[in-house]
Amino acid sequence: MQIPVEGFMYPNEVELQWSILIVLYPFITGLVAGAFILASLERVFRVQAVKPTYRLALLTALAFLLVAPLPLQLHLGHPERSLEMYLTPHRSSAMAMFGFVYLWYLMGVLLLEIWLDYRREIVELSQTTSGWKRGIYRILTLGSHNVSERSLRIDERLGYFITLIGIPSAFLLHGYVGFIFGSIKANPWWSSPLMPIVFVFSAMVSGISAVMLLYMLSSRLRGQQIDMRCLDTIARYLLYTFIIDFSLEMLDLLQRIYEADESFRSLDFMVHTRLWTSQVIIQILLGTVTPIALLALTQLLKLDDMSRKRIYGLAGCLTMMGIFAMRWNVVIGGQLFSKSFLGYTTYKMAFATREGLLTAIALLILPFIILWVLVKLLPPWPESASLPGSGVVPAHGSS
Amino acid sequence: MDITRRRLLVLLPAAAVAWKFVLAGTPEAAPNYKLTEHWWGMLIDIPKCIGCGSCVRACAEENDVPEGYYRTWIERYHVTDWKIERPEVESPDGGKQGFPPHADDGGKNFFVPKLCNHCAESPCTQVCPVGATFVTPDGVVLVDKSYCLGCRYCVQACPYGCRFINPKTKTAEKCSLCYHRITKGLTTACCEVCPTGARQLADLKNPKDPIHEFLKAHTVQVLKPHMATGAKVFYNGMDGSVR
Amino acid sequence: MSNITASCDIHHRFREAYLVSKYIAQFGAQIRAEGIGAENPDLFKDIEHLIRLAVVIAVALVAFVLLRAAVVPHSFGQYGHYRGAAISEIASRPVALAGHATCEGCHTDIVDQKKLGKHVVVACEACHGALAKHADDPASVQPKKLDTAVVCSRCHEANSAKPKDFPQVATADHSGGIACDTCHQPHRPKIEAAKIETEGKK
Numbered sequence: 001m002q003i004p005v006e007g008f009m010y011p012n013e014v015e016l017q018w019s020i021l022i023v024l025y026p027f028i029t030g031l032v033a034g035a036f037i038l039a040s041l042e043r044v045f046r047v048q049a050v051k052p053t054y055r056l057a058l059l060t061a062l063a064f065l066l067v068a069p070l071p072l073q074l075h076l077g078h079p080e081r082s083l084e085m086y087l088t089p090h091r092s093s094a095m096a097m098f099g100f101v102y103l104w105y106l107m108g109v110l111l112l113e114i115w116l117d118y119r120r121e122i123v124e125l126s127q128t129t130s131g132w133k134r135g136i137y138r139i140l141t142l143g144s145h146n147v148s149e150r151s152l153r154i155d156e157r158l159g160y161f162i163t164l165i166g167i168p169s170a171f172l173l174h175g176y177v178g179f180i181f182g183s184i185k186a187n188p189w190w191s192s193p194l195m196p197i198v199f200v201f202s203a204m205v206s207g208i209s210a211v212m213l214l215y216m217l218s219s220r221l222r223g224q225q226i227d228m229r230c231l232d233t234i235a236r237y238l239l240y241t242f243i244i245d246f247s248l249e250m251l252d253l254l255q256r257i258y259e260a261d262e263s264f265r266s267l268d269f270m271v272h273t274r275l276w277t278s279q280v281i282i283q284i285l286l287g288t289v290t291p292i293a294l295l296a297l298t299q300l301l302k303l304d305d306m307s308r309k310r311i312y313g314l315a316g317c318l319t320m321m322g323i324f325a326m327r328w329n330v331v332i333g334g335q336l337f338s339k340s341f342l343g344y345t346t347y348k349m350a351f352a353t354r355e356g357l358l359t360a361i362a363l364l365i366l367p368f369i370i371l372w373v374l375v376k377l378l379p380p381w382p383e384s385a386s387l388p389g390s391g392v393v394p395a396h397g398s399s
Numbered sequence: 400m401d402i403t404r405r406r407l408l409v410l411l412p413a414a415a416v417a418w419k420f421v422l423a424g425t426p427e428a429a430p431n432y433k434l435t436e437h438w439w440g441m442l443i444d445i446p447k448c449i450g451c452g453s454c455v456r457a458c459a460e461e462n463d464v465p466e467g468y469y470r471t472w473i474e475r476y477h478v479t480d481w482k483i484e485r486p487e488v489e490s491p492d493g494g495k496q497g498f499p500p501h502a503d504d505g506g507k508n509f510f511v512p513k514l515c516n517h518c519a520e521s522p523c524t525q526v527c528p529v530g531a532t533f534v535t536p537d538g539v540v541l542v543d544k545s546y547c548l549g550c551r552y553c554v555q556a557c558p559y560g561c562r563f564i565n566p567k568t569k570t571a572e573k574c575s576l577c578y579h580r581i582t583k584g585l586t587t588a589c590c591e592v593c594p595t596g597a598r599q600l601a602d603l604k605n606p607k608d609p610i611h612e613f614l615k616a617h618t619v620q621v622l623k624p625h626m627a628t629g630a631k632v633f634y635n636g637m638d639g640s641v642r
Numbered sequence: 643m644s645n646i647t648a649s650c651d652i653h654h655r656f657r658e659a660y661l662v663s664k665y666i667a668q669f670g671a672q673i674r675a676e677g678i679g680a681e682n683p684d685l686f687k688d689i690e691h692l693i694r695l696a697v698v699i700a701v702a703l704v705a706f707v708l709l710r711a712a713v714v715p716h717s718f719g720q721y722g723h724y725r726g727a728a729i730s731e732i733a734s735r736p737v738a739l740a741g742h743a744t745c746e747g748c749h750t751d752i753v754d755q756k757k758l759g760k761h762v763v764v765a766c767e768a769c770h771g772a773l774a775k776h777a778d779d780p781a782s783v784q785p786k787k788l789d790t791a792v793v794c795s796r797c798h799e800a801n802s803a804k805p806k807d808f809p810q811v812a813t814a815d816h817s818g819g820i821a822c823d824t825c826h827q828p829h830r831p832k833i834e835a836a837k838i839e840t841e842g843k844k
Binding site for chain 2: 017076
């Protein structure tokens with residue numbers, strides 16, 4: 001298919017290398033990191049108000065983390081060789097080292113923390129359920145049925161320690177993705193020391209927003225009362241994080257405009273033409289400024305519960321859209337201009353191919369399906385946590 | 400390339416050796432080639448390039464380069480007066496069929512052949528997650544296509560745009576400095592066919608290579624020196640407008 | 643990464659793994675029997691699940707090491723972080739351009755012609771394309787007849803980017819589009835000289 005080129009591009013640059021799947025990938029890992037940070041707010045920073053969302057946040061993080069490698073696998077020319085990244089990782093490659101960061105985060109932090117937090121319920125469920133579900137719980141117990149007070153206290157201590165390590169690990173997880181882009185000196189749109197930090201903060205914004213929306217939605221679906229104190233606290237943290245994220249992005253922009261180096265003229269033209277809608281309208285105006293204004297409104301004015309819920313819902317949705325647009329603008333935007341600074345190409349997104357829009361949509365839906373399965377298997381709801389007759393101190397995470 | 404009688408006498412035995420391998424049917428690397436004795440680069444003499452595209456065609460034939468992708472290509476520059484930072488550049492089909500006729504338009508016009516610069520500190524090999532692309536001990540950047548994942552990170556990392564993904568093998572590909580030729584004492588396909596000697600293979604470790612004298616006597620540059628890639632393709636007479 | 647080559651073969655690795663797991667099991671049984679300290683006989687029971695987890699992780703690590711020994715190519719790491727065998731694989735790719743020296747071995751008449759003109763510097767395959775296969779087996783592969791209108795214009799069509807002293811013409815004015823070899827002999831393109839020498843040669 002003929003790709004329209006404006007000006008001059010090096011002949012091999014005309015076709016984009018990284019597609020919408022590579023836009024999806026930082027979006028998904030961002031949600032993971034953000035959801036985990038929210039969960040850790042309660043565990044480590046003792047923000048009691050957000051306790052009701054603790055387990056939900058962990059399961060959300062897991063659901064998205066399991067889906068995260070899929071867009072990468074689908075994008076590779078040879079996915080069957082992807083194990084090479086673990087067998088012969090090239091230490092100087094951020095991408096290779098990221099494979100281990102991902103693995104560490106999945107195994108050493110998330111799965112371990114979820115297991116430790118849910119262990120009491122897992123043991124109980126392995127004894128009370130039947131059929132194939134019982135089989136799953138039995139495997140998860142690893143053969144140990146000890147839920148004595150001391151063992152649970154040990155779990156609690158270990159879980160605390162893991163969350164403590166987990167916070168920098170979550171930063172590392174998504175900061176690394178930022179570094180994968182930020183370390184490419186060949187691309188001035190990406191190359192920046194701010195990149196990992198901007199990625200981390202926008203990850204936190206998207207993750208917190210996702211858990212907030214999921215909490216509101218799941219409460220509604222289950223006919224449960226929303227804990228407004230919890231919701232207000234989450235929204236407040238979302239606002240704070242958003243302000244930092246926006247400041248960082250504006251700082252980057254202002255510096256570029258002021259210094260106006262060789263790449264600037266080309267990038268500026270690109271933003272004004274090819275990225276106008278996705279960057280200025282969707283990412284900045286609708287996806288950042290508007291949610292910040294809405295959230296600030298709830299802090300400045302005394303609004304009733306219904307109004308606040310509506311505003312949070314709207315702000316949350318706009319935020320998710322804005323952060324997705326940010327990933328799009330970074331990944332796709334970075335490939336639309338020529339490294340000669342003399343021309344521009346076009347991204348022709350396919351629809352039903354391996355790297356097409358349909359695949360991207362399916363990959364965005366999949367984590368919710370996985371989350372639904374996880375929620376059924378390991379209910380995160382505060383009211384269903386302590387089962388009758390167990391006679392032990394309820395483990396951390398249940399009300 | 401000037402073909403004097405003396406040079407012919409030197410070249411014929413080398414050709415005979417090479418022919419032996421061509422005829423052998425099962426080609427093997429030349430047995431007497433020692434990796435540590437060479438450090439390959441190339442010299443491109445811009446005032447000599449006529450933009451005929453012979454190099455692009457020869458490379459495509461020698462290396463099975465797919466249509467629409469280029470291991471080497473030629474750019475035509477048009478610079479108006481003092482506007483050095485805003486040249487007009489074109490490269491129709493990489494210059495493979497030469498260039499369409501251009502009448503004299505009063506500006507400064509010239510051709511710039513481009514290829515992989517076989518950087519000594521190459522950013523592309525730095526980012527490869529598995530070690531599928533690498534710098535050989537004799538200074539050539541190669542791709543191991545049986546090991547490459549096709550992640551495209553190296554394509555993003557190359558400042559010169561010389562890499563692409565081969566649609567058939569789905570692995571990264573680029574100029575290999577005709578490694579299969581230079582290790583047998585032949586020159587690269589592009590240098591072989593260049594009618595004006597604008598492209599010359601250079602062995603920087605060979606004290607008798609003409610490049611040493613050339614570098615001393617001429618003003619040369621590398622592309623994008625601020626990227627500090629250790630590029631080993633040297634351009635004589637390169638204008639400041641070249642991107 | 644250190645060079646765990648398969649010089650240490652798999653059999654040895656399996657034996658190592660077996661001995662290590664046997665040791666862990668013995669150690670575990672010993673702890674179970676003796677307990678960890680007389681004052682806390684239940685401590686082992688209370689951390690049993692963590693020990694089981696540690697065992698699972700240890701087994702996974704061992705499996706990974708074994709996998710690596712089995713799967714990583716032998717020549718990996720020979721010269722650097724890549725498959726050393728790739729260098730010779732790439733170097734043994736068949737050659738497609740024979741090179742003018744090879745062509746001149748057979749086509750001595752053409753060589754003599756070219757020597758007398760400016761095209762002495764033009765490699766045969768620059769116009770005729772890659773012909774190592776033809777040099778290999780002249781009868782089986784015949785070079786295609788060239789269309790001079792296309793071949794010659796690539797070098798000689800007037801273009802302001804070409805060096806001023808390079809012979810170039812606007813073919814529309816120069817020949818009206820007829821084939822270049824109507825007047826020029828491609829191997830010795832200068833017309834006057836060719837006319838003089840042509841007596842009895844062509």
